[in-house]
Amino acid sequence: MALTYALPRRIVRRRAAQLGVVAAAGALTLSACSSGTQVSSSSGSRFVTSSSGISTVPKAERKAAPDISGETLEGTKLDVNSAYKGKIVVLNVWGSWCSPCRAEAANLAKVAKELKPKGVEFVGINTRDASMGPAKAFEKDFGVEYPSLYDPAGKLILRFPKGNLNPVAIPSTIVFDRDGKIAARKAAAMSEEDLHKMLDPLVAEK
Known part of the structure; x- marks a missing residue:
């Protein structure tokens, strides 16, 4: 006869917590790419994801972007929301160690x-x-002239509300419209065609 026994509760709780950490870590590495257009919704915005992996939110349903501010790789302070008020803002989350980012x-x-x-x-x-050294070298190698905020611990990423096109991978590119609201995202490397598909409609918005 096979013997059965119950694991102590503290072990069960520990294993459940470990599984939760693994699942959360895995979620951060997933891309938003899909094979067809999908409509998603949660407690946040309702958004549509196209076959190219670009997710967009209807203008009437967009939510306010979080405060994005801090020190740039050049050592200057930058408050994105106030510095670029009335502009379309493209935020690209990247790391010098990341092949898709390159x-x-x-x-x-x-x-x-x-x-x-x-x-x-x-x-x-x-x-x-x-450290900032590899990141600065990355910008020089690829001719990146726009500023980058230095966020080694990912604290700025955590400011995005869940369900509102928050960054779920590295690289991720998120766009704020002229009203400072989250309008679009792609959680994968961007081609020139992707960028124009994402940005041209927002440029044309009145």
């Missing part, structure tokens, strides 16, 4: 220059780099 960097730098005259500002959020 793949997209030149695309971001190019489109940033193209759309700046149309009222579009790009800002990076550099995360998980233990």
